[in-house]
Amino acid sequence: MQRLALFFGALALMLAGAGSYLVANLIANYIETSTKNAANLVLSEEGLDWITLRVDGISVSVSGAAPTESARFKALIALKRVINADQIVDSIAVVEPDDLHPPKFSLELLRNGDGISLIGLIPETTGSASILGAIEGIDGKTDVTDMLETTDFPAPEGWSEAVDFALASLRSLPRSKISVAPGQVTITAISNSRAEKARIETELEDARPDGVALVSNISAPRPVITPFSLRLIKDDLGTRFDSCSADTAAARDRILAAARKAGMADTTDCTIGLGAPTPHWADAVDLAIAALNELGGGSVTFSDADISIVAPDSLGQNQFDLIIHNLEQALPEVFSVHAILPPKPALEGTAVKSEAFEFLVTKSPEGLVQMRGRSRDERTKTAINNFAKALFGSENVHDTTRIDSAIPDGWPVRVLTGIEALSKLHHGSLLVTQTMLELRGTADKEEAKTEVTQLLSDKLGENSYYQMFVNYEEALNKAALLPSPEECVVRINTILAEKQIDFAPSSTRIEGEAVEIVDKIAAAMTDCDEVAMEIGGHTDSQGRETMNLTLSQARAEAVLDALLRREILTTYLTAKGYGEIRPIADNKTEAGRKANRRIEFTLIVNDDPSDTGGEPETDAPATATEGADTQTETAPKTTTKESDKNGQD
Structure with missing residues (x-):
């Protein structure tokens, strides 16, 4: 009995010890978990995600790579809010600056009608203030949203050059997104036309600094093509387009592939535009080109849904009829075909009836036009003569046409249409006969062939037969040779750097040596008449402010009037007086x-001449200083724009 009591006593002690151990472990685990959770919560609130915690009983080991000593101190302070300081074992290592990886710098410039937005991470050496200063004046009517962040790292190689290029490009791109990375600028922008798209791409490439890669995506709205036209010729000179239109990129590729199958070897492109008469445009063109190739040559002309085909005169009638019949059966319903098989040429020695009527017009490279041929009556002759003078200038037209009442119906329309087509060429000749209209010459615009094809197809109708031999010479394209707006301002800068305009004290009269300077400026502006510029007048600070403002306005208007009297188009010029509010030097010295x-002279960024309200937006760096007085400025009491118009100029 005594042994049994001892056994149960020992068992009770063992159970009590085991229970105590288990409870102690549970309490220790709870304390460790609670401590770790509380510490992690504090670290998360402070954004200290680089710390690693290890809890062992009441001891908390803290480790990790702190970016700075202040970050390490911040972490320890945060932990001490929930853990006793003597429980923390500090194993945090501070990373040396050389061990930190530089951030990925980027800059986004967004510009539209609502304003300009700046987004990105940039070096402190660049700074948002310098970028804001660079875009100041680009668009004074809209807001600038600054969402830039900076960091204390040196700018990587190619960063500064890329930023400067992007900021300069932003000035000329009112609807754009420009992304900047070290050594690379990506520009996405919207232009108003294909010509403007080409100009922007050329200017961007010319301005691109060495070592900076440019990725440009300039879009242009598709033109409205009316009539929607296409003309392909296959003859002894080869297969070629006089005009090519497509409604989609896929249609363009299909049409060009069909032309290559028909023998076209050059890299002619198709204009993608709006106005196709049917979504099946490419189907019809593909079929018609294949038929032309099967005919062995000739020409195929589309004017909207009307198709005209002229076969070679060597083709047999039966084969011609079969090919045209098959084409008509295969075409989509909306299209109609008018096919012509010219008569075979007469054999040698056989009498040939010559053309009874013809009308010949020639246009020389100097613009002189000579007309000879026949008109039905005096009224028709006068109408043709007046039409030619309206197109080419009265002094350039020499008319030797004669009256012939036997002229066939439709003759005036063919002649007038041909003359209008000739006006689109730099020089060339037009021959109109009873059965054919032939146009030959050289164009100074790349799109001239397309315009002529559309004109002839639209006005002559599908039953008319015409031939066109037109080539394009880029050297004659005046538009391609026109200076840019910036170059126009540089011209004026160059003139004024040699000699400035001097006004007499308190005067707005342009006289003496100033007349010669204005003459030179007018000569430099002959091909800059559509460049929007502001003529700004400025004074020193002597005299009353209101009177100086009046004087500066009158002087700016005097310069504008002087240019107008020299037959310079002033539609895009604006005169504005600023008085003394914009000094460029110290007014305390002479x-x-x-x-x-x-x-x-300042280039106006918003070049809409109809916008006369408010202060014009200007591009401050593009200025030309015209002149200065050598006397103290005081505004005249009675000087106005009207009172000085009769002064010598």
């Missing part, structure tokens, strides 16, 4: 006051 008394 030299400074002389520099401040000036006229400036």
